[in-house]
Amino acid sequence: MLAAIGVDSMEGLLVDIPQSLRIPRLELPNGLSEFETMAQIASLASRNRAYPDRLTFRGGGVYRRFIPAAVAAVTSKPEFYTAYTPYQPEASQGTLQAIYEFQTLIAELTALDVANASLYDGATAVAEAAMMAHVHTGRNEVLVAGYVHPEYVEVLRGFSEGRGIKVKKGSEPTAKTAAVVFQQPDFLGLLVDARDLTQRAHDVGALAIACVDPISLALLAPPGEYGADIAVGEGQQLGLSPSYGGPHVGFVACRKDLVRRLPGRLIGTSHDAEGRRGFVLTLTAREQHIRREKATSNICTNHSLCALAASVYMTYMGAEGMRHIAEVSFKRAHALADKLAKLPGWELAFPERQFLSEFPIRVPKAAVVNRKLARKGILGGLDVHRWFRELNGVLTFTCTEVNDPRAIDELVEAVSL
């Protein structure tokens, strides 16, 4: 090959690199065989404690759920996972159609007009939605109402800083407010009055941004029903493993008149000369590769493979299946809450508030409770005090279809000891 190029050695190809910059060698150990590599990696994996699904009661944005085998069977197809962003539509119809179906699934679930091809995660989805509201209303304040995931709020603050937007907490928007952001159910698992918050936003000409749990939407009124303008959320529960926090998938859906403000990829239907239906990336005039500094966002891709996983999950489960597991989760969480609230010194932190499948409970000694549970192989509640001063001694527990009744009993027994 060197001879064909017309040089004597590799040095002939590296002539543009100043000699002073050349390094003698890359200071890393030499390579290993696959066998040795995997042994090293497996030894790291074995130094982690993976709690079984049925004994995991911790949520806070990442949940254990039943993942049908169909999901991995599809996402591990190399035609999907080793393809690139579908720049050449004729050779990417598989990805394009799957993501078009994802857009439809999310739009259906949220009861809004249009959804995009996905974002990185729930946190950046909230931030991107706030940017949409800022540009749409021309206003510079975003109001965060109630217990929105603290990490989402932190990311929102970071995004806002660059655009000169103020992020405030509260539920009284003013004429300066671009959007009211709320989470349904909230970070603690409690249901909020989404209708009222939406109305309050609209009364002052602000947008309502609902951060929603996609599984809950099989049961709960979706954002489109109560008039929210933008729905965002984290799609991890739709067939993705916890994987220490990622990769997961963010989603964003909106009303028709906000479509041009959407960040990221959008896929639409098209036709070829013979009239066959096909799918293409569209409305690219919003995006960074065309608009550069005037783009709606800097996002270049999406989380396509995770969106594919979510699509397979929703298609496999159907509306009926999703509703069923939402109901099972609801009942089990309520059964657990009932049992825990009867323990001496334990009481629901917000007894007057409704919840779905996650709930906050005040316990005598949070650290002791979780240590007891860990000893029995149980991943106990999430100590939310680290984010919220007023929630001293409060743990949130979550229950889904993977936490069988026996597991619930084991948890109650373990903390009763």
Add this chain to the structure above:
Amino acid sequence: MTEPLSFEKGRPNVHAPRLPDADVTAPEPAEVLPRELLRSHPPTLPRLSEPEVMRHYSRLASMNYSISEQFYPLGSCTMKYNPVANEAAAALPGFSALHPYQDEETVQGALELMWRLEQALCAVVGVDRVTLQPAAGAHGEWTALRMIKAFHRSRGEARTEVLVPDSAHGTNPASAALSGFQVVEVASAPDGRISLADLESKLSSKVAALMLTNPNTLGLFERDILDIAELVHNTGAMLYYDGANLNAFMGVCRPGDMGFDAVHMNLHKTFTTPHGGGGPGAGPVGVKADLVPFLPTPTVERMNGHLKLDFKRPQSIGRVRSFYGNFGMLVRAYTYIVAMGGDGLTQASLDAVLSANYLRKRVEGLLEMPHDGPCMHEFVASARNLAPNGIKALDVAKGLLERDFYAPTIYFPLVVPEAIMVEPTETESKPTLDAFAAAIADIVKEAKKEPEKLHQAPHGLPVGRLDEVATARRINAYLQGQSEDPILRWKPDQNEGC
């Protein structure tokens, strides 16, 4: 061959899969929750049996080109083979089943992996610390610019401009704007490299940073990089490295030594995590000591063999996404680095440069080469020589699809008319490169003999060229209330099926 939508294939009598029942004593949601909190109509999701689901997605998979089946010479995207061992590593339950809010003592292996990956990336690019949190390259750019902004602010300086070469990736100016900077473009010189004169004229005390890719998007090494760094640093600005093209020189030289203060890396390019049809990727950012205090929280710290997440960093810009980054991608990249080692990574870059130069030589004479070689890991050709036959870069791309190759990046960088940007990577064999060059030769022949046929390429794929203009027009009609068809989704009321 086309495949109906899952929504269109649905049958009303298909029931949900068998799922566990609650088996506990508790009320039904409808008995407890107020009616206005409940959904009034179920969403219209597809109703398919498991075999139908599997067949649907298998058929969709067969409509994709991918690394697993095709040569994918997308310039700037580094489409190298994704080792399957990476996938096996990420799927280990000791990684995939970890909850992000587990106690530190129970995730020491995960933190150790992150710490070691950070050390390895520091060694490759020559920086002091790395944050693994950004989810993608563009996200990394934005993260770095926020650190640079915080750095200047900590010194009482309000610098408002970011310089970006005209050949830069579109994400550079977009990230700068999102971080609240004004974007100022720097021109390329006739040799394709940044114009030092233009750079000097645009540098001032208002400039926060210059964003640079090296080798640049033309595949050319910025020979004057040390002078560039000096010019930039002399005005108090920082030098930012867009790591899209890092595959060109691992083990040969390091951005940190060139004077870059912040460096983003694309694990999905250089370190073989799969592209997934457009993500998830990972875009870690490396920084020199000056920027370390501003790294996103948490960082991974090692003390007496114990690893911990450090949230107490007073000057930090805060977190840039939830949790700790796309951890599953970090596992894949680390697995690749362990398998390759320092020697393997170096060889990978040398082979990438060799492949690109070899292919460049083979294509030279068929297409125009606007800049002199040698190139680094990629080269930019131009289809301008086919203009007399009415053939454009797009036609060449479609002709390649028809010949079972994915197309190179086209119409980028913007500074080259009819650009065709080819990055073969080190994982392609000489016979593959030869076959690609032969396909280009065949297309050039067709361009001269039967340009009409090439205009209609690709033949034999699931669909022919799609009318993107019509799509945009129909979306406009929908957005302006002149049509009920949203184009961006399937709609139950207008379609038969579910």
